[in-house]
Amino acid sequence: MRVLSLACLLIALCGIHAAVSRSDKRRNDKPIIGILAQELKYPKPKRNSYIAASYVKTLEAAGARVVPVMINRPEEEYHQLFHSINGILFPGGAANLLTSGYAKAAHIFYKLALKANCQGDYFPIWGTCLGFEQLLVITSGEKLLCRTNTRGVSLPLEFTQDFPPDMMTALATENITVNFHKWSISMENFTKNEKLRNFYKVLSTNTDGNIEFISTMEAYHFPVYGTQWHPEKNAFEWSRTYYPHTPSAIKTTFYMTDFFVNEAKKNFHSFANEEDAMKHLIYNHKPVFSAAFGSSFQQMYYFE
Numbered sequence: 001m002r003v004l005s006l007a008c009l010l011i012a013l014c015g016i017h018a019a020v021s022r023s024d025k026r027r028n029d030k031p032i033i034g035i036l037a038q039e040l041k042y043p044k045p046k047r048n049s050y051i052a053a054s055y056v057k058t059l060e061a062a063g064a065r066v067v068p069v070m071i072n073r074p075e076e077e078y079h080q081l082f083h084s085i086n087g088i089l090f091p092g093g094a095a096n097l098l099t100s101g102y103a104k105a106a107h108i109f110y111k112l113a114l115k116a117n118c119q120g121d122y123f124p125i126w127g128t129c130l131g132f133e134q135l136l137v138i139t140s141g142e143k144l145l146c147r148t149n150t151r152g153v154s155l156p157l158e159f160t161q162d163f164p165p166d167m168m169t170a171l172a173t174e175n176i177t178v179n180f181h182k183w184s185i186s187m188e189n190f191t192k193n194e195k196l197r198n199f200y201k202v203l204s205t206n207t208d209g210n211i212e213f214i215s216t217m218e219a220y221h222f223p224v225y226g227t228q229w230h231p232e233k234n235a236f237e238w239s240r241t242y243y244p245h246t247p248s249a250i251k252t253t254f255y256m257t258d259f260f261v262n263e264a265k266k267n268f269h270s271f272a273n274e275e276d277a278m279k280h281l282i283y284n285h286k287p288v289f290s291a292a293f294g295s296s297f298q299q300m301y302y303f304e
C-alpha cells in the first residue's frame with residue numbers, strides 16, 4: 001500500500017521533473033542492465049534460481065552488458081545495485097507474483113525507479129510476460145488477472161497507438177509475437193481499475209477468441225514498459241514449433257531491445273569502477289544447454 005500511495009503522489013507531483021530528464025541530451029554508451037532471476041520450480045543443490053539466456057543475448061545483441069539480479073538478497077544490496085545499473089528487465093517465467101523472491105525484488109526496484117525518475121534520474125524498467133504481469137500487480141496493488149487460452153501461440157498485435165510504421169505493418173499482420181502465458185489482464189479489468197488506467201497507456205491488445213487482453217503497454221509518466229508477449233524468443237529460442245523466425249520476427253526482437261537499451265543509455269548510474277562491475281557481470285556464470293534436457297529455454301543460467 002505504501003508503494004501505491006507513493007506512486008500516485010509521484011505522478012501527481014513530479015511529472016515536470018520527469019519531463020526535464022527526458023530532454024537531457026547526454027548519453028551513456030556503456031549501459032549495464034540488470035535481469036531479475038527467479039525461483040526454479042524444481043530447485044536442486046546449487047540451483048535455486050535461474051535466468052533464461054535469451055534475455056541476456058537480446059540485451060547483449062543491442063549493445064548492453066548484463067548483471068544478474070539475485071533473489072532473496074537484503075534490501076540494502078538491491079539499493080546499492082540500483083545505483084550501479086542503468087535499467088532492469090523483469091523476465092518471463094512462473095514465479096509467484098505476490099510472495100516470491102522475484103516479486104519482492106521487483107517491488108523494491110519499481111519503488112526505487114519511480115522515486116529516481118521523479119528526481120530527474122531516468123531509470124527504465126521492462127517487464128516481459130511474467131514481468132508484465134508483475135508490473136500490473138505492483139501498480140494496482142492487486143491481482144486482476146484472468147485465465148486466457150494463450151499458452152503457445154504467436155499472434156499479430158492489434159494496435160491502439162503508433163509504433164514505427166515499418167515494424168507496425170509486420171507486427172499487425174504477421175504472427176510474430178510469441179504468447180506463452182495462462183494469465184492476462186483483460187481490457188475490461190484494466191479499464192475498470194483507476195490505478196492501472198492512469199498509469200499505463202495501452203499500445204496493443206490481443207484476444208484468445210473470448211477475452212480481449214492487453215499485450216503491450218507503457219507508463220504515461222515513467223520509462224516503464226511491458227509486453228505480455230516475448231520479444232526475446234524469436235531470435236534466441238528454438239525448442240517450440242510456434243516460435244517464429246521469419247525476417248520480421250527477428251527484427252521485432254531487435255527493435256524492442258534496441259529501444260530498451262537506448263532508454264538505459266539515458267541513465268548514468270555506475271559501479272564504483274570497472275573492476276567492481278566485472279565482479280557482477282553475467283560473464284561470471286556459464287549458461288547450460290537446457291533444451292537438451294527438455295526445457296523450453298535453449299540455454300539457462302543457474303544460480304545458487
Ligand SMILES: *[C@@H]1O[C@H](CO)[C@@H](O)[C@H](O)[C@H]1NC(C)=O
Nearest residue numbers: 143144145146185186188189
Ligand atoms: C477481473 O479480476 C478478477 C480478480 O480481481 C478476476 O477474478 C476476474 O476473472 C477478472 N475478470 C476479467 C474479465 O478479467
Ligand SMILES: *[C@@H]1O[C@H](CO)[C@@H](O)[C@H](O)[C@H]1NC(C)=O
Nearest residue numbers: 152153154155156174175242
Ligand atoms: C495467427 O494469429 C491468429 C489470430 O490472428 C490466430 O488465430 C492463429 O492461431 C495464429 N496462428 C499461429 C500459427 O499461431
